Structure formats: structure tokens, C-alpha cells
Amino acid sequence: MIRIPPPFASSTSMAQTNNQELQENQSKDMDEGLALAMETMGKERERKRKKMREEGGLPLCQDPLDLLGRDLMLRVLNNLDARSVARCLVVSRSWNCVASSDLLWTSKCEELWHGKAHLPRLSLVRGVSKLDAYSLSVMDGKRTRIAKDDLCDHVWDFHFTKVAPEYWRNLDPYWKGNGPPMHRYFHQDGSQTADPDDKVWGGHECCYSIVTSMVGGGKIREHYVRINRWLPLAVSRKQDWGWEMSNNFYCYSSVPDAYKEGGTGPLFLVM
Numbered sequence: 001m002i003r004i005p006p007p008f009a010s011s012t013s014m015a016q017t018n019n020q021e022l023q024e025n026q027s028k029d030m031d032e033g034l035a036l037a038m039e040t041m042g043k044e045r046e047r048k049r050k051k052m053r054e055e056g057g058l059p060l061c062q063d064p065l066d067l068l069g070r071d072l073m074l075r076v077l078n079n080l081d082a083r084s085v086a087r088c089l090v091v092s093r094s095w096n097c098v099a100s101s102d103l104l105w106t107s108k109c110e111e112l113w114h115g116k117a118h119l120p121r122l123s124l125v126r127g128v129s130k131l132d133a134y135s136l137s138v139m140d141g142k143r144t145r146i147a148k149d150d151l152c153d154h155v156w157d158f159h160f161t162k163v164a165p166e167y168w169r170n171l172d173p174y175w176k177g178n179g180p181p182m183h184r185y186f187h188q189d190g191s192q193t194a195d196p197d198d199k200v201w202g203g204h205e206c207c208y209s210i211v212t213s214m215v216g217g218g219k220i221r222e223h224y225v226r227i228n229r230w231l232p233l234a235v236s237r238k239q240d241w242g243w244e245m246s247n248n249f250y251c252y253s254s255v256p257d258a259y260k261e262g263g264t265g266p267l268f269l270v271m
Contacts, residue, residue, distance in 0.1 A: 065094055065095060070098055073098050074098060074104055077098065077099060077104055078104055078107065082108045082111075082112070082134065085099055085104065085105075085108070086099075100129070100131050102129060102130040102131075104130075105131045105133070105134055106130050108130070109130055109133055112134060112137055112138070113137065113258065115240060116141075116240050116241045116258050117240040117241050117242035117256035117257070117258060118254065118257060118258060118260075118263075118264050119258050119260075119263045120136065120141075120241075120264070121262060121263035121265050121267055122136050122140065122266070122267055122268060123137040123140065123263065124262055124263040125267070136269065139269055140241075140265065141241045142237075143237070143270060143271065144235065144236065145212065145220065145223055145235075145270055145271065146210065146235045146243060146245075147266045147270050148188065148210060149265050149266045149267075150243060150254075150264070150266070151186035151208070151210075152186045152188050153257075153264035153265060154243070154254040154257060154264060155183055155185065155255040156183065156184045156185070156186070156254055157181045157252070157253045157254075158181070158182045158183065158194075158251070158252055159172055159174035159175070159181060159250065159251055160172045160174070160175065160249060160250050161248065161251060163248055164248075164250065168200065168249075171200050172200065182195070182200060182201075183195050183198075183255075184252060186208060190207050190208060191206065191207055191208075192206040192207065192208050193206075206227055206228055207227070208225060208227045208228075209225070209226050210223075210224075210225055211223070211224055211226060211232070223235055225245050230247075231247040233245035233246060233252065234246060234247065242254050242256060
């Protein structure tokens with residue numbers, strides 16, 4: 001029987017094989033070097049900690065959460081202001097779990113909402129965490145763009161300004177001091193009404209519209225409420241989250257209703 005010898009490998013394939021083996025060896029050496037460096041660093045940290053324990057000190061870089069425990073840490077964070085607690089959220093995952101607790105942010109929400117005229121509906125939706133409720137309330141409290149839900153959810157005090165004609169001011173309890181303030185009511189169908197015994201109202205039909213014009217970058221150029229064809233009402237927001245709308249002759253002020261179940265205003269954030 002005649003044996004045929006195997007074909008010789010080409011020089012090109014042999015070079016590729018050598019290069020591959022070289023890369024694998026280099027990668028292995030790098031892994032071993034990295035492992036050795038990490039082991040050395042770990043031993044050095046342990047040596048320093050042991051030395052401090054022998055000298056009566058505490059280990060280096062000890063996490064206060066590990067030292068105090070969750071319950072004591074909650075008490076500590078509860079004494080901080082909301083901004084400081086919010087910074088703790090980004091320390092680590094374990095800190096985030098404690099700093100985002102509803103037990104902690106419930107009291108923060110109560111502090112924030114105390115004395116406010118209106119509480120935003122979007123912060124009181126069932127299932128929203130207290131941390132989210134706080135954040136949404138702060139953002140909504142800075143909002144100066146009024147929405148239809150804001151108009152319709154509130155009762156509005158109405159009175160004439162000092163520069164209004166004397167005849168109108170003589171009909172206004174705000175100036176005469178002879179009764180409760182006049183009220184106005186906005187409705188979802190775009191109409192406006194008043195109390196039945198309102199002497200100024202006169203039973204005429206009223207409709208309203210909200211006008212907003214924008215400029216580049218999403219900035220508001222003009223924003224006002226117009227009733228019929230009368231003078232536009234400039235919109236402003238008070239520190240207690242109440243609303244005011246006014247022109248030269250009359251003024252609207254939203255009646256505080258923080259007690260209202262479910263909150264007021266739009267369900268989604270309006271900027």
C-alpha cells in the first residue's frame with residue numbers, strides 16, 4: 001500500500017496561527033496582571049483597616065447607612081430639607097432606596113402643601129409616589145400658563161379696580177363693604193356665569209377664551225384670558241399657588257380650595 005503524505009501548510013496559514021496564539025497569550029497576561037493588581041489593592045485596603053482597628057479607629061470609607069441601619073437613617077434624613085434629601089438619591093442604590101421612601105416624602109409633601117391655595121391634580125393621582133408628588137407639585141407651582149381646567153376647577157372672586165367708573169364700584173360689595181364678594185364661574189363649554197343675585201352681571205351671556213402666542217425656543221410671547229370682546233386679562237401666579245387675572249378695570253382671584261378632593265388643574269404638566 002502506498003501512503004500519500006499530508007499536504008504541507010502554507011506559510012500564510014502558519015503566520016496567522018502564530019499571530020492568533022500571540023494575541024491569546026498577551027490577553028491572558030493582561031488578565032493575570034489585572035487580577036494581581038486588584039488583589040494587591042485589596043490586601044493594601046485590608047492592611048489599612050486592620051491597622052486602624054488596632055489603633056482604636058474605624059475602618060476607612062465606612063458607609064453611614066451600613067453603620068446606622070435603615071430606620072435610623074430615615075430619622076436622620078427626615079431632619080434634612082427636601083433639596084438635601086434629593087441629593088442623597090444619587091449616592092448609591094441603597095441610599096436611593098432609603099431616600100425615596102414614601103415614609104420620608106409624605107412629611108415633605110405636607111410641609112410643601114401647607115398654606116397653599118390649590119394643590120395640583122397631577123400630584124394626587126393614585127399610585128404616584130410621594131417623591132414624584134413633591135417634584136410634580138414644585139414644577140406645577142412654578143407654572144404661569146393657565147389652562148381651561150384651572151379656570152373651571154376654581155370659584156373666582158370678582159371686583160372692580162380703583163380706576164373703574166364710580167357707577168360700577170358703587171355696585172361692587174368689595175368697595176361698598178355691604179356683602180360678600182361677587183363670584184364668577186367658568187365652564188368647560190366655554191361659558192361664564194355668576195351668582196343669581198349679582199347686580200353687575202345683568203343676566204347677559206358670556207364666553208371666554210385662552211390666548212397663547214409663542215416665539216422661538218418655545219417661549220411664551222403673550223398669554224391672557226379674554227371674556228367676550230372686553231379687555232384681555234393678564235394672568236399671574238401667587239406664592240401660595242393661587243391665580244390672578246386682571247386688567248385696568250376689574251380683577252379675578254381664584255378662591256383657595258386646597259381641601260378639594262383629588263386636586264385641581266390639568267392632569268398633565270403644562271409649561
